[in-house]
Amino acid sequence: MKSNMKSKKIEIRTLEGVLRSYSLGFPESTEEFPWGERAIKVRNKTFVFMRSELGEFSISVKLPKSKDTALALPFTEPTHYGLGKSGWVTAQFTVGAEPPLEMLKAWVDESYRTIAPKKLVAQLDSLAEGAGSAPQSENKGKPQRGARRPKHV
Numbered sequence: 610m611k612s613n614m615k616s617k618k619i620e621i622r623t624l625e626g627v628l629r630s631y632s633l634g635f636p637e638s639t640e641e642f643p644w645g646e647r648a649i650k651v652r653n654k655t656f657v658f659m660r661s662e663l664g665e666f667s668i669s670v671k672l673p674k675s676k677d678t679a680l681a682l683p684f685t686e687p688t689h690y691g692l693g694k695s696g697w698v699t700a701q702f703t704v705g706a707e708p709p710l711e712m713l714k715a716w717v718d719e720s721y722r723t724i725a726p727k728k729l730v731a732q733l734d735s736l737a738e739g740a741g742s743a744p745q746s747e748n749k750g751k752p753q754r755g756a757r758r759p760k761h762v
Contacts, residue, residue, distance in 0.1 A: 619707075619708060619710055620704075621661070621664060621665070621666045621702055621703070621704055621706065621708075622661070624661075624666050624702070624708055624710070624713075624746040625647070625659055625666055626663040627710065628657070628659060628668060628710075628713060628717065629647065629649070629659065629741045631633070631714055631717060632649040632657050632721075633649060634655075635651065635656075635725070635729075635733065636651075636722045636725070636732050636736075636749070637651050637652060637725075637729055638650065638651050638656075638721070638731055639651075645660070646658050646659065646660045646662070647661075651663050651721060651724055651726075651729065652723045652725070652726065652729075654724050654725075655719045655724070656670065656671065656717070656720040656723070656724040656725070657669070657670055657717055657720060657721075658670075658688075664703060664704040665701065665702070665704075666702045666703075666708070667699055667700065667701045667702070667704050668699070668700050668713060668715045668716075668717075669688045669692070669697055669698065669699040669700075670692070670697065670698060670717060670719070670720035671695070671696050671697050671698075671719075671720045671723050671724060672696055672697075672698050672716055672719055672720065672723075673696040673711075673719075673723055674719060675715075675716070675719060676696050676698055679698045679700075679716065680698060682700070683710075684700050684701055684702060684706070685698050685699065685700045685701075686698070686699055696723075698716070698718075700713065721733070
């Protein structure tokens with residue numbers, strides 16, 4: 610199944626920064642670095658794992674609604690360590706790949722909405738109504754140890 614979403618060409622080294630900034634724009638999102646990976650969390654629950662090294666980038670998100678569609682793509686697989694059974698999907702890209710940025714952002718959004726408390730999802734929806742898309746606001750959560758403020762891309 611091919612996606613109708615057009616992807617802009619984006620380099621692997623840029624992809625992590627763009628998705629990091631996007632993820633940290635969600636209400637109360639924070640960043641930690643367990644196991645050498647970037648983990649973006651909401652209230653201490655991870656909604657995105659990212660890893661970038663040696664010209665490879667991977668992102669893992671929880672996709673209860675779009676898991677089957679996502680897993681039909683050639684660059685995805687169920688997340689290891691038993692997380693795939695719970696709806697987690699990992700996408701991997703290497704240098705020269707053309708990652709579907711808008712699709713990846715939609716997956717981050719779905720993962721956040723799955724993990725975040727309902728009150729924060731409602732806050733996100735009210736922000737989106739006012740601005741036309743989510744997330745628009747800069748991270749308003751308190752950064753945890755090792756967290757950095759998002760760069761504007």
